[in-house]
Amino acid sequence: MTTSKKNTSQVREVALEVIIEVLEKGGYSHKVLGQALTKYQYLDKQERAFLSRLCEGTIERAIELDYIINQFSKVKVKKQKPVIRNILRMAVYQIRYMDAVPDSAACNEAVKLGVKKGFGTLRGFINGVLRNISRNQEEITYPDQVGEPIKYLSIKYSMPEWIVLKWMKEYDYKTVEGILAKYNQSKATTIRTNLLKTTPEELKASLEKAGVTVKPASYMPYAFYISNYNYLSNLEEFREGLFQVQDESSMLVGEIADVKENNIVIDVCAAPGGKTLHMAEKLKGTGMVYSRDLTYEKTAFIEENVLRLGIKNISVEARDALVLDQDSVGKADVVICDLPCSGLGVIGKKPDIKYKITEEQLSELSKLQQEILKVVTTYVKPGGTLIYSTCTINKEENEDNMNFIVDELRFKLESIDAFLPASLQNETTKAGYLQLIPGVHNTDGFFISRLKKVQ
Numbered sequence: 001m002t003t004s005k006k007n008t009s010q011v012r013e014v015a016l017e018v019i020i021e022v023l024e025k026g027g028y029s030h031k032v033l034g035q036a037l038t039k040y041q042y043l044d045k046q047e048r049a050f051l052s053r054l055c056e057g058t059i060e061r062a063i064e065l066d067y068i069i070n071q072f073s074k075v076k077v078k079k080q081k082p083v084i085r086n087i088l089r090m091a092v093y094q095i096r097y098m099d100a101v102p103d104s105a106a107c108n109e110a111v112k113l114g115v116k117k118g119f120g121t122l123r124g125f126i127n128g129v130l131r132n133i134s135r136n137q138e139e140i141t142y143p144d145q146v147g148e149p150i151k152y153l154s155i156k157y158s159m160p161e162w163i164v165l166k167w168m169k170e171y172d173y174k175t176v177e178g179i180l181a182k183y184n185q186s187k188a189t190t191i192r193t194n195l196l197k198t199t200p201e202e203l204k205a206s207l208e209k210a211g212v213t214v215k216p217a218s219y220m221p222y223a224f225y226i227s228n229y230n231y232l233s234n235l236e237e238f239r240e241g242l243f244q245v246q247d248e249s250s251m252l253v254g255e256i257a258d259v260k261e262n263n264i265v266i267d268v269c270a271a272p273g274g275k276t277l278h279m280a281e282k283l284k285g286t287g288m289v290y291s292r293d294l295t296y297e298k299t300a301f302i303e304e305n306v307l308r309l310g311i312k313n314i315s316v317e318a319r320d321a322l323v324l325d326q327d328s329v330g331k332a333d334v335v336i337c338d339l340p341c342s343g344l345g346v347i348g349k350k351p352d353i354k355y356k357i358t359e360e361q362l363s364e365l366s367k368l369q370q371e372i373l374k375v376v377t378t379y380v381k382p383g384g385t386l387i388y389s390t391c392t393i394n395k396e397e398n399e400d401n402m403n404f405i406v407d408e409l410r411f412k413l414e415s416i417d418a419f420l421p422a423s424l425q426n427e428t429t430k431a432g433y434l435q436l437i438p439g440v441h442n443t444d445g446f447f448i449s450r451l452k453k454v455q
Helices: 005-023 029-039 045-060 062-072 082-097 103-116 120-135 149-157 161-170 173-183 200-209 248-257 274-282 296-309 359-379 399-408 427-431
Strands: 189-193 213-216 223-227 243-245 264-267 288-293 314-318 332-338 380-390 411-413 433-436 446-453
Touching: 005 029, 005 045, 005 082, 005 103, 029 045, 045 062, 045 082, 062 082, 062 120, 062 149, 082 103, 082 120, 103 120, 149 161, 149 173, 161 173, 200 213, 200 223, 243 274, 248 274, 248 332, 248 380, 248 433, 248 446, 264 274, 274 288, 274 296, 274 314, 274 332, 288 296, 296 314, 332 359, 359 380, 359 399, 380 399, 399 411, 399 433, 399 446, 427 433
Parallel strands: 264 288, 264 332, 288 314, 332 380
Antiparallel strands: 189 223, 189 243, 213 223, 380 446, 411 446, 433 446
């Protein structure tokens, strides 16, 4: 991937700002990069793609990049000034992973950027470290795969050791390595056809006419992977609400919920609204979906998507899921309970999650989920359906909380095989739940269970 000389320095400077905001100041990568791409919409498609790749890749592989830098720098990464360490990270990422960027360009641009940021006295240090790495890539050593498997996986795939260790207790080595490898692969955008406005065939033809690359997704006939577009809002098909960006794992919630016309559905933690919109579409203009989230900022995002897709049978409300809504008790045919979680299943799309989450937070989240469940399960009618889902692959938040619903809240599991393609059916789906695992399945990491309220 190349970028024009005219803007190459500017693009790298913008990338540095994004990376510092995320890795040093705790910003959310998808939001910070999204804001930068919006601000610099005048950059051409190639330059925007370069910016995205450089930011996402550097953030994604920060642990490995630091490990490499520390092998060649007398001043270790933690002791370096934030601007310097992130300039080095960016440059090493280009040297290691961006074949279209000559090593000399990565080194020279890093030095120029250091000078521009007021670190002219360190130009020799930046240049020396990077040229040393560039010349001696064959000498880079990694932890021993057999002797130190946890450390090896942590460094090679840039995942904190405690997360690797946790997964190794729940999955075998091959599965864990598959998860980690999948997270570091480039991702196409997954979209769901709005069947109220168009057909999958018409949408595909229209997008291809606009120059977008469109490929069938893995599980749903109305889902596609799209790539080779500049930005979504530039696509007429997006503006007209012909599709919604949504991972197939999330679409499966809509299938497993199996809503019927005239059903009342409550989606308790709904932002950004993909599942809400899918439910409403399946109701075909009947019934009502009450789409709720904690803040007006989140509900505004849902409303924006509702308006764009032109769906009427949705009521968007800012509500705290921990506070009982007396009017909703016993009212819902279906409650969608996709709760706030660790997000360990979507690290591929939001790589900063792995640097922010702690072991203590995992335990706290599991308890928070149970507190929310105690409230929102009361909204399900006797004989009604509860969908409990998360975007994580952590047993504590998934199977353990599903069992809590069964044992403590008077629900029973129902088989979900009838709602799934044959390739996803297994022993657990017969029992009533599905754990989607990156590297095993072609989706985000996601957990979905279907439970019926005992009458």
